[in-house]
Amino acid sequence: MTSPHPILSILGVAIVALSIAAFLIWVERRLLALWQDRYGPNRVGPFGLLQVAADSIKIFMKEDWIPPFVDRPVFILAPAIVFVTVLMSFAVLPVAPGIIVSDLSVGLLFFLAMSSLGVYSVVLAGWSSNNKYALLGGLRAAAQMLSYEVFMGLSLMGVVLLAGTFSLPAIVEAQRTIWFVIPQFPGFVLFLIAGLAETRRIPFDLPEAESELVAGYHSEYSGMKFGMFFVGEYMGVSLISAMISVLFFGGWLGPVLPGVVWFFLKMFSFIAFFVLVRAALPRPRFDQLMSWGWKVMLPLALINLLATGAAVLAWR
Amino acid sequence: MLSILRTIWYVFLHSFQKRITVQYPEQKPYLAPRYRGRIILSRDPDGGERCVACNLCAVACPVGCIALQATEDKNGRRYPEFFRINFSRCIFCGYCEEACPTYAIQLTPDFEIGEFHRKNLVYEKEDLLINGPGKHPGYNFWQIAGVKIGGKDKGEAAHEAAPVDVHTLLP
Ligand code: SF4
Ligand code: SF4
Numbered sequence: 438m439t440s441p442h443p444i445l446s447i448l449g450v451a452i453v454a455l456s457i458a459a460f461l462i463w464v465e466r467r468l469l470a471l472w473q474d475r476y477g478p479n480r481v482g483p484f485g486l487l488q489v490a491a492d493s494i495k496i497f498m499k500e501d502w503i504p505p506f507v508d509r510p511v512f513i514l515a516p517a518i519v520f521v522t523v524l525m526s527f528a529v530l531p532v533a534p535g536i537i538v539s540d541l542s543v544g545l546l547f548f549l550a551m552s553s554l555g556v557y558s559v560v561l562a563g564w565s566s567n568n569k570y571a572l573l574g575g576l577r578a579a580a581q582m583l584s585y586e587v588f589m590g591l592s593l594m595g596v597v598l599l600a601g602t603f604s605l606p607a608i609v610e611a612q613r614t615i616w617f618v619i620p621q622f623p624g625f626v627l628f629l630i631a632g633l634a635e636t637r638r639i640p641f642d643l644p645e646a647e648s649e650l651v652a653g654y655h656s657e658y659s660g661m662k663f664g665m666f667f668v669g670e671y672m673g674v675s676l677i678s679a680m681i682s683v684l685f686f687g688g689w690l691g692p693v694l695p696g697v698v699w700f701f702l703k704m705f706s707f708i709a710f711f712v713l714v715r716a717a718l719p720r721p722r723f724d725q726l727m728s729w730g731w732k733v734m735l736p737l738a739l740i741n742l743l744a745t746g747a748a749v750l751a752w753r
Numbered sequence: 754m755l756s757i758l759r760t761i762w763y764v765f766l767h768s769f770q771k772r773i774t775v776q777y778p779e780q781k782p783y784l785a786p787r788y789r790g791r792i793i794l795s796r797d798p799d800g801g802e803r804c805v806a807c808n809l810c811a812v813a814c815p816v817g818c819i820a821l822q823a824t825e826d827k828n829g830r831r832y833p834e835f836f837r838i839n840f841s842r843c844i845f846c847g848y849c850e851e852a853c854p855t856y857a858i859q860l861t862p863d864f865e866i867g868e869f870h871r872k873n874l875v876y877e878k879e880d881l882l883i884n885g886p887g888k889h890p891g892y893n894f895w896q897i898a899g900v901k902i903g904g905k906d907k908g909e910a911a912h913e914a915a916p917v918d919v920h921t922l923l924p
């Protein structure tokens with residue numbers, strides 16, 4: 438099923454996703470400030486809301502400097518990839534019944550594929566910059582995102598087993614009786630952690646790690662190219678939050694309020710949680726990160742998958 | 754693992770704590786009376802300039818931002834012909850105030866002296882001079898100094914006895 442005006446809904450989703458990402462810059466700064474007993478940006482416009490406008494004007498006006506030593510085509514392509522892949526994932530995101538760009542029967546797989554492609558952006562950016570810090574950031578990103586990708590997919594298989602489909606609207610509908618967070622709690626926790634790693638957020642921001650690597654893979658970027666990485670990260674955060682609410686918290690399902698409101702409510706609480714984690718946690722060492730991923734998370738995801746499979750077999 | 758969750762919870766509890774930011778332009782911070790801010794030149798209780806153009810402040814200043822030229826009035830009182838402080842260089846260390854023998858130069862609790870043009874930060878004597886004694890209300894240098902100037906002969910200062918005529922002590 439596709440919505441009646443494909444072009445309109447594509448535009449709508451793209452615009453909403455972009456404005457949420459821009460708005461998140463403000464939200465994150467205000468929330469971080471709240472948890473650090475400060476105020477954050479509160480001067481430009483009501484509650485500092487126009488800070489977003491000021492920041493975007495600033496970043497558009499900035500010189501877009503491409504250093505002479507970089508690999509030009511790849512350098513220019515890299516920020517576009519992160520943008521495109523995240524926006525593509527929004528295409529399969531069901532906001533409310535009927536409000537979806539394209540209801541693929543393999544929507545979940547498409548989302549996973551797109552988030553894997555996002556790794557390319559970071560790795561290529563690090564490689565093409567011809568800068569040791571950027572390269573180190575890109576290497577870290579490759580290792581980190583590949584290893585967290587593995588159990589990210591596995592943690593979602595429990596949901597697929599319970600719902601019996603890869604289509605996201607159908608998964609939401611399958612949660613009418615009970616949200617999947619209850620039968621699939623380990624899967625939820627695993628996906629949350631993998632999502633944090635996938636969006637390269639603190640505590641998994643080792644590819645950026647500004648205290649060790651200048652700014653990691655985007656050290657050489659400036660102007661709107663840097664802005665694309667920045668906005669891409671925030672779109673990634675909103676995408677993962679939306680996915681958590683769709684897959685584990687029943688998406689648009691909820692009493693009284695209309696579905697869209699429920700969807701955004703759930704999504705924003707997870708965004709706030711992402712910011713809270715950023716405010717609270719330090720960055721682990723890289724070997725800790727890797728051994729945590731392969732020795733703890735992956736076995737847990739497999740056990741969860743086996744247990745869910747056994748339970749589904751026993752009940753049917 | 755548990756400590757991670759506890760950390761997150763404690764940070765979350767900060768949502769309900771008072772914010773410590775001082776909302777500056779609307780809400781002024783408290784500045785101690787001895788805060789070292791904008792510099793002024795004060796006057797005697799009787800209204801005369803305190804500065805005797807001794808140049809001690811200019812010498813003490815570590816960045817050399819004080820410039821002045823000494824001159825004398827018809828009573829033989831030294832005073833600065835011009836007195837210039839370049840606030841774009843001043844580091845507000847307060848050494849000038851410490852060096853001054855007459856309490857003329859003083860730092861005040863005011864830091865709002867921002868300007869759009871650097872040359873507007875060069876303050877001349879008429880910008881610096883205030884109409885009062887500043888932090889030392891009763892102090893009058895010429896009433897304490899032993900030197901003789903026009904209008905005040907030897908022995909006429911405060912707490913000073915008239916000089917003894919040494920010839921009367923002769924046997
Ligand atoms: S406060 Fe320090 S730097 Fe400023 S004029 Fe006085 S001595 Fe010079
Ligand atoms: S301000 Fe004080 S130290 Fe400076 S020249 Fe005048 S009397 Fe001397």
